Amino acid sequence: MSTHANVLDDLEWRGLIANSTDRDALHSHLGSGSVRYYVGFDPTAPSLHMGHLVQVLTARRLQEAGHTPYLLVGGATGLIGDPRDSGERTLNALDTVKEWVDKVRGQLEPFLSFEGPNAATMVNNYDWTASLSTIDFLRDIGKHFPVNRMLARDTVRRRLDSGISYTEFSYVLLQSMDFLNLHRDHGVTLQFGGSDQWGNLTAGADLIRRVEQGHAHAFSTPLLTKSDGTKYGKTEGGALWLDPEMLSPYAFYQFWLNVEDAKIGELLRVFTFLSHDEITDLEARSAEKPFLRLGQKALAREVTSLVHGSEETDRIEAASAALFGGGDLRALPGTTLAAALVEAGSVTAPAGDGRLGVVDLLVETGLAKSKGEARRTISEGGAYLNNERVTDADLVPGPDDALDGGWLVLRRGKKNLAGVQLV
RNA sequence: GGCGGGUUGCCCGAGCGGCCAAUGGGAGCGGACUGUAAAUCCGUCGGCGUAGCCUUCGAAGGUUCGAAUCCUUCACCCGCCA
Missing domain, CATH: 1.10.240.10 (Tyrosyl-Transfer RNA Synthetase)
Structure with missing residues (x-):
């Protein structure tokens, strides 16, 4: 188990520190007691994904080492959207973002502890931005951001060609203000985020120094890529x-x-x-x-x-073993098949009148997006019924083809499986 | 506000009156090899009742035997000038 001080060593060993402000200062700061840190999540979708998981787990590692987490869900920043290379974002509706805020909060909660001396706290930057007046914002925050420096930031510079709205250009001010407010009101002294957030992280630390003469730290986690350099997930x-x-x-x-x-x-x-x-x-x-x-x-x-959860994982492992074990599907009892195919995904189809052909079944199970795609898959030799290649697109599987329990196992390619239960 | 350029399939990008369901690249999908890897090679890649038909090239109209390609209006984007 990591302690206050050596958690940074663990994070470094795990390759979780892509960039950080003064490393030694950060190390001794973390050794000085329970550090209050924050990480933000913008609700740009109804769910978090793999990229966010890196941050969530890093937050948990820090909490397990005794530090105190503040989880920020960006009800305000989510309405703006940070600049990305792929171009200007489409603004999401107010109600949509509010709904996503709740979902994201719900997803984050199980990962951290909200009890004990270093309990986690949820915050929402909508709380301190919604009522902020434009004049106050421009005077108190805007004044500390030289436009020439903002223009020099990578994410902005890459967008100057294709265009960037004032809205996205201003994003960094909001995130910096978050850090400043959390620093003031909660004594937060550390922020981390994905490496694409590095500019926003340091901007926040700078703002704290300028306004409060305070000392804040930041680090970024690396962007995970596949061997060919493309993104994961x-x-x-x-x-x-x-x-x-x-x-x-x-x-x-x-x-x-x-x-x-x-x-x-x-x-x-x-x-x-x-x-x-x-x-x-x-x-x-x-x-x-x-x-x-x-x-x-x-x-x-x-x-x-x-x-x-581990129970769900047990079920999935059993399903994978049954379906990919290499054994004969006909040897599997119906109960095992049912359990496995429920995990993998399944539908029901009539066994008698109105029986469906393979093409329709491939579409019904979602293995193919259209009948054309299903036919194509069959002609390419990529469709399998009960582990046997389907060569005839007109095939209509019936009770004779069914495994124990009336199951058909449809497969597309090597790893896409689905069950059909004839009823 | 004025002038000019642009809007093409998941993405990038050709096409500039019939030979266009629309070149090419990427992603995706399938096959071969293997290990439910990676790399490589091959195939495929709008929909459907698949030698045929239907719906696509920002939106709506129009010209024409025939339009993604020409005209009009509208929307949005980019640039230059004010």
Whole structure:
């Protein structure tokens, strides 16, 4: 278990510090007692995703080491949107953002402790911005931001060509003001965030120095990328959402299970609470016998348990074993099949009159987006019924094809499975 | 406010009256290899009742036998000038 002082060493070992203000000063500050720190989440969607998880878990590591978390959900900043390279954002409706604020808060809560001497606190920057007058804002905050320096910031400079609104340009002022207010009212002295937030983090620390002559710290976590340099976190359903309604826990688990070998150590360090020894050991064993996928299995188990609970993870593991175990599906009892296919996703279809063909079944189960895509998949040899390749697009599976319990196991490609129960 | 440029499929981007469901790249998807890795190679990539039909090229009208391509109006974006 990390202590006040050495938590920074742990974070560094895990590769979680991409950038920080004076490292030694931060180290001794963290050693001086329970440091109040904050991390912000903007409600730009109804759920957090993999990228946010890095911050959430980092917040938890700091709390476990005895420091005191302030979790900010950006009811105000979420209405503005920070500048990103892909271009100007579309503003979300007030009601939508409010709804998302609640959802995001609900998602964050299970990860931290709200009891004890270093209990976590939830804050919302809407509380101190909504009633702020424009004049006060410009005089008290705006005055401390030289436009020439703001223009020099990377995120802004990259947007000067394609265009950037005053709204997004001003985002950094709001986030800096958050840090200032939390510093003033709650004694917060540390902020962290993703590496893309670095400019906003330092701007806040600067503002505290200018206005309060206070000393604040900041660090950023690295942007995780795949070996080819592209971003992580995309699945067929879009982003790697934490909300089980938006991405099934089964699909979530599968994402981690399919992580590339080269990234196993890095991801174990960032996303699990396994000890240094356990991780080093897993890395060594994975490198020796990569085909056993020990690292992937541990990673998938740990992260899925953190997000969806260990009971759900047990069910998913059993489902994966049944469906990917390589054994004969016909040997599986109906109860096992049912449990596994519920995790993986399933639908029901009539067994008698109105029986559906494979093409329709592929669409019904969501394995294919359209009948055309289903037909294409079949002609490409990518469709399987009960682990046997489907070659005839006109095939209409009936009770004779069903496994125990009336189940059909449909598969598209290597890893997309769904169940159909004939009733 | 004036003038000029632009708005094309998930993204970027060609096309500038018929040969356009629309070149190319990326992403995605499938196959081969393997380990439910990576890399590579091959195929595919609007919808449907798939040798045919339907709906797409910012929106609405119009010209034409025929429009993503021409005209008009509107919306939005970019630039220059005021």
